[in-house]
Amino acid sequence: MTALKPLGQAVLFAIIGFLIGGGLSAALVEAAGRDEMKEPVIAGGYLFALIGWLFGIGVWGSWVREWFGASVKPFEAHGWKRYFGFSTDHKVIGVQYGATMVVILLLAGALAMLMRVELADAESNLLSNTDYNTVMGLHGIMMIAVAVAALMGGFANYVMPLMIGADDVAFPRLNALSYWIVPPVAVLLIITPLFGGFDTGWTAYPPLASQGATGNLLFLMAFTTFGLSSILGGLNFIATIITMRAPGMTWSRMPVFVWAVFAASLISLTATQFVAYALLMVIFERVFGMHFFDGTIGGDAILFEHVFWFYSHPAVYVMILPAFGIELEILSHFARKPVFAYKWVVRAFFSIVALSFVVWAHHLFTSGMSGELHGPFMVLTELISIPTGVVFLAAIGTIWRGRLWLKTPMLFAMGVIANFLIGGLTGLYLADVVTDLNFQDTYFVVAHFHYTIVGGEIFAMMAAIYYWYPKITGRMYNETLGRIHFIGMFALYNITFIPMFIVGAEGMNRRVASYPAEFENLNMFITVAALLLGVAFLPFVYNMVNSWIRGQRAGDNPWGARTLEWQTSSPPPEENFETPPVVLEDPYGYGDPEAQHFEFPPDSGHAPEPVGGDD
Amino acid sequence: MINRDTVAVAIIWIVVTAVVEIAFSFADIFPAAASEEAVIVDDAFNFLTYIAIPVFTFVLVALIYSIVRFRTRSSAVDGAPEDGPHVRTNHRWVWGWMVVTSALVVTVIIHPGLTGLNEVDELAQGDDLELVVEVSGIQWAWTFTYPDQNITGSELVLPLDAHVRFDITAVDVLHSFWIPAFRTKIDAVPGLTTQIHANITELGDYDDDINFRVQCAELCGRDHGIMQSQVRVVEREEFNEWVLAQQ
Numbered sequence A: 001m002t003a004l005k006p007l008g009q010a011v012l013f014a015i016i017g018f019l020i021g022g023g024l025s026a027a028l029v030e031a032a033g034r035d036e037m038k039e040p041v042i043a044g045g046y047l048f049a050l051i052g053w054l055f056g057i058g059v060w061g062s063w064v065r066e067w068f069g070a071s072v073k074p075f076e077a078h079g080w081k082r083y084f085g086f087s088t089d090h091k092v093i094g095v096q097y098g099a100t101m102v103v104i105l106l107l108a109g110a111l112a113m114l115m116r117v118e119l120a121d122a123e124s125n126l127l128s129n130t131d132y133n134t135v136m137g138l139h140g141i142m143m144i145a146v147a148v149a150a151l152m153g154g155f156a157n158y159v160m161p162l163m164i165g166a167d168d169v170a171f172p173r174l175n176a177l178s179y180w181i182v183p184p185v186a187v188l189l190i191i192t193p194l195f196g197g198f199d200t201g202w203t204a205y206p207p208l209a210s211q212g213a214t215g216n217l218l219f220l221m222a223f224t225t226f227g228l229s230s231i232l233g234g235l236n237f238i239a240t241i242i243t244m245r246a247p248g249m250t251w252s253r254m255p256v257f258v259w260a261v262f263a264a265s266l267i268s269l270t271a272t273q274f275v276a277y278a279l280l281m282v283i284f285e286r287v288f289g290m291h292f293f294d295g296t297i298g299g300d301a302i303l304f305e306h307v308f309w310f311y312s313h314p315a316v317y318v319m320i321l322p323a324f325g326i327e328l329e330i331l332s333h334f335a336r337k338p339v340f341a342y343k344w345v346v347r348a349f350f351s352i353v354a355l356s357f358v359v360w361a362h363h364l365f366t367s368g369m370s371g372e373l374h375g376p377f378m379v380l381t382e383l384i385s386i387p388t389g390v391v392f393l394a395a396i397g398t399i400w401r402g403r404l405w406l407k408t409p410m411l412f413a414m415g416v417i418a419n420f421l422i423g424g425l426t427g428l429y430l431a432d433v434v435t436d437l438n439f440q441d442t443y444f445v446v447a448h449f450h451y452t453i454v455g456g457e458i459f460a461m462m463a464a465i466y467y468w469y470p471k472i473t474g475r476m477y478n479e480t481l482g483r484i485h486f487i488g489m490f491a492l493y494n495i496t497f498i499p500m501f502i503v504g505a506e507g508m509n510r511r512v513a514s515y516p517a518e519f520e521n522l523n524m525f526i527t528v529a530a531l532l533l534g535v536a537f538l539p540f541v542y543n544m545v546n547s548w549i550r551g552q553r554a555g556d557n558p559w560g561a562r563t564l565e566w567q568t569s570s571p572p573p574e575e576n577f578e579t580p581p582v583v584l585e586d587p588y589g590y591g592d593p594e595a596q597h598f599e600f601p602p603d604s605g606h607a608p609e610p611v612g613g614d615d
Numbered sequence B: 001m002i003n004r005d006t007v008a009v010a011i012i013w014i015v016v017t018a019v020v021e022i023a024f025s026f027a028d029i030f031p032a033a034a035s036e037e038a039v040i041v042d043d044a045f046n047f048l049t050y051i052a053i054p055v056f057t058f059v060l061v062a063l064i065y066s067i068v069r070f071r072t073r074s075s076a077v078d079g080a081p082e083d084g085p086h087v088r089t090n091h092r093w094v095w096g097w098m099v100v101t102s103a104l105v106v107t108v109i110i111h112p113g114l115t116g117l118n119e120v121d122e123l124a125q126g127d128d129l130e131l132v133v134e135v136s137g138i139q140w141a142w143t144f145t146y147p148d149q150n151i152t153g154s155e156l157v158l159p160l161d162a163h164v165r166f167d168i169t170a171v172d173v174l175h176s177f178w179i180p181a182f183r184t185k186i187d188a189v190p191g192l193t194t195q196i197h198a199n200i201t202e203l204g205d206y207d208d209d210i211n212f213r214v215q216c217a218e219l220c221g222r223d224h225g226i227m228q229s230q231v232r233v234v235e236r237e238e239f240n241e242w243v244l245a246q247q
């Protein structure tokens, strides 16, 4: 069991850290003469436990030691053991992120099933109302974590450096750190039910979040910690794309997925700070007894909502921009045509980033904020449909008169078009103030954001999993099972979520365990469809596990795709390319017999400089 | 640019759009609208849907047509199909798309966007205000106070054809005041009074139509889901009798 030594050490250090931090906090509370002991001890203990965990897993051994002049001992392991330590290989970290997020996705999906069973009839009977709220909040935050980290932490990590011809990310140890921050988040969330759960949903609005069970504190600390991981990841990707591109990989030759990652990283790096501030202030309310958001003594509850959504709206583009990138990438390679209107797509990505920062208050139309803000935020929100529309034009333009190769990744990529079309158009009713006055906090909203995040992003994630599976594992998945998975998931997904628009319009509000009996038929229908949707994931899980062990050898480039990640072995060697590639033009030269994206220059005795380094 | 495929998609799109638009004009997805505000909201919804349908059908028709018409059979054999045409962009299509989508966005911003806001504001500012009800949310119940009538209770009774203003606040945490039959909602915030108006046009009773209910619409803890009160809209005389009986 030496393979698990880093993990064991991390757990031990975490426990020691908790004891030190908890003890210090207890002493401070004593000294200050306050009597609320429990939450300060937990918060202080957690802070030190987190540091202990990170030091134990490898931050000390392969990093911090060198600050004190000692030699570092980088983590070394082979085979499956690589995944259980502080590996700095972006491909290992990508798989760690991806596998963790798929597991969380399935767990959070199981929680959704539990909620649907409770909602099958109008009464609240299976779960107590408090348990229902906790299950709902856990489902929400776990899915948000998956949505933020599966594409960025998983696929951007694995694929983006390969696509730009780099041998790793700019800061490999920071990359490992940003992954190893995630397990404590998962642990905190999973144990919230032992501390009374939390009643607030993933949005954690005070004053509710400042009151109630200690489960709230654990949730707030988990969310804040996760934000740190996101910030570090964004910083790393921006630095990587700027400085690590292969010779000849100029900006205008970058694959569209790399642009999407760059745009999303700008948001992760800059916006995430704000949600961290907001959550920290609520933590301070609980731990130090402060009152930022208590309106009865001069605080302002609406302020929290502003700061929270200043991050959480842009965050949906951290989710969806990489999904757009994957969608267009796959459409191009499987239609054997260049990405249509490439430059417009890049412009659209950055217009979306810019606009995403000035639309947050569309979540506050019914909050009681000043009425003067309604008009401007409605106008700005609706403007986002223009760049989003460009992505649809590019998608249709790319497949138009192409040679469509309907493999599983292509099916999922086209599913993204159909689903996100519904998600985008129904957003119109929530951007428009008067229709939002009715729809806000109803099932219409639930259906809308599931269409964007599940129908859009999670379908893109599935496309990405099937597309890069042969690259990552070296083996091919089973195509028949893949198609069954697509058909089942696409059909049942729509059958589950379309009725939610209707039940919302009929007057059912969200985040409830019971509802008027009039909505029972539709809800029963939704529940049955949702359970079947859960079943549709079984062929996926079986296919992934089984094919990894005994799938056929896939070869280096089974799709005949032109981007650089397919021009090395499957899986790639540790340094990614045996000979560093030189880029000659963009990767979308389909249909042009002269086109050549790259070459591997014969070893001329010196490695070429990355382009990013010298301009 | 004009080829058989483009013409085919255009024709299918026009036909499908017409069918869907007509089908939607018969659809009736909302419960009864019981206030002037509710009519504004439903009209805005319908207008937006008429605009959204052609966009929806265009993308879907082009997508499905492409799948049917441009898929290759070579997938039976191993290896990718031959390359498609080397088309990187098409300026007329891109600019056409930009102009059309921008025009649609400007349209919905003006109407029902800004016009809808304006109409709701004008109704609120109308000088026919007749009744003020103070609403207070507390975990997990609503209290209604009629300050001019000197009534406080957990029952919300309203007169037909009246312009009513609700002054809303909360004692403990955020709640949200929503009567689905009136379509509008606003949060109840501790330490703040928010306002919402209803120009009531229909009689109604929770026992006949569950959309005559005050439903808390902002998650407020354990029993948020059942934080409801019944609403009755009654004839003017019946309202006056109710007021007398309560005093």
Ligand SMILES: [Cu+2]
Pocket: A312, A313, A359, A360, A362, A363
């Ligand atoms: Cu938003």
Ligand SMILES: [Cu+2]
Pocket: B174, B175, B176, B216, B217, B218, B219, B220, B221, B223, B224, B225, B227
């Ligand atoms: Cu509530």
